[in-house]
Amino acid sequence: MEPTVQSVLDSSYDPKKIILVLAYEQRGGPEVEATAKGLVKKYGKNFYHTQAVMHPWPMTGEVIGKGGNITYAGRWLKTYLEEEKIDPLHVLVTTLDSDNRPDKQYLGALTYTYCSTEDPKHSSYQPIPMFLNNIWDAPAPMRVVATGNSFWNVILSMRQHMLRNFSSHAQPMAALIDTDFWSVRTIVEDGHQFWRSWFRFDGIYEVYPIFVPIYQDAVLTDNYKKTLKMQFIQVRRWAWGASDIAYFANQGFFKMNNIPLHKKISKFGRLLEGHISWSTAPLILLLAAFPPLFLHPQSFVGNELPQFASALQRVAMVGILISLFLSMRALPPKPERYKRRRNFWMVIQWVYLPITSIAYGSFAAIYSQTRLMFGWYLGWIITEKATKSERVDVGSLLK
């Protein structure tokens, strides 16, 4: 928690232009309250204003999650800005989890982009989440997942027409007031915020990439088995984004709106395709070459297929080697406590890639989609991360 506040303070940006709001849960107990208030006391004078806002518990009609917490804090900020007579269009809100550390340049890059965007209110700003904070401490499969996901976020930043909100992102306060902040009814309020805004503004809503990272933790708990499980829980929460498909259909196709049909169809198609690829691609690419062979051992094409597939896979390996090389350079410096041979394991870990992409790609997505299919809706479980155990989210609300 404290490293996050510290990282915001360390930004190369005037902290007096930052309002820091610590959104914490009553559910977390007195300990969490003491931490939040302690931080306000310690860091308060550095920022324009600092405030700890407690989300009461229980709240009816909300899922247990970050959405309810940050929305509650957002409403507090709205009244505060009214009292201070600050135009909400001059305030940009970035929500940060307690393990998030924005790069020093994030606030500067964000301000620049916001102030030079043509329609700043109907836009949001997506930095690149990199799950690398504790990468040297995490076990090999988690390192592969974390590095893979970090790279995926780099790739997404280059496809602006398909860019959607994910994890930490920034949106103007003026727009948040129009959307009544974030959804309190889903565990993936970050990704959902894209659709919420898109439908609120009738499709006039763009996501701009900020090519500067927000560093986050890779999944790591005190024991190995639990870490494997928490990783699955993290990814299945992301995959729960499949619930936006029904939300989209309901808002886009069954309710009156002014969004052109072709725009809706292409957005819907991409959303659906993304979730289906997520659940099926790793399994089919790695394993589908075998069923024809096993069921028809005499078939010529059936026999050729695995060889053809493995030839393609070998060529695709070149791509993986490129990302491997890049990922080595992207790593934070090796902590002193590790010997040089740790570098070696950082390379060898990639043998886990086929397994992790099936277990934490396909299986997590299949799990979420199947639960959704049967109406066994997912509540929220906090992905435990090693650098912290308290259940607090920081909403750092920034100029």
Add this chain to the structure above:
Amino acid sequence: MRSIEIPQPADRDFKYRLFEILPGALTWIILSLPITLSIISAKLATYFVIAYLLLWFARAIGIDIRALQGWRNMNTHKNLPWKKLNQDLENLIAKTLNAPRWHARNLRRVEKNIPTPGSNPARFTTPSSSPFGMNPAMSWNPPSNLF
């Protein structure tokens, strides 16, 4: 204004449920295709798998290129003098040395679009005396690529 809230589970009608079932159903159908098609004909299954592999092979090339570009972009942006660029933006004068080419372009566009009290009073917000003074340029033009 229409509601943008997700309906509570109890309020989800048949049509809504149908679209909740859609992704899962498609996933299970696609996953079973290599097996079900194999039962029908080995050739059919093989062609399906080959088509799938080739499609993803082409995609993988695109993804790799994006990874390289994105990586380069990120390193550039991490090391840009954002403080100076922001000052330029506030004064609308490109003073920063070695600034990327899009910088001057962005300044020109902001200058063109910045609202003046005369142009459109409805959308003009008076710069306040608070530290939150910088005025984002506003217009309804479709956004163009910034970088």
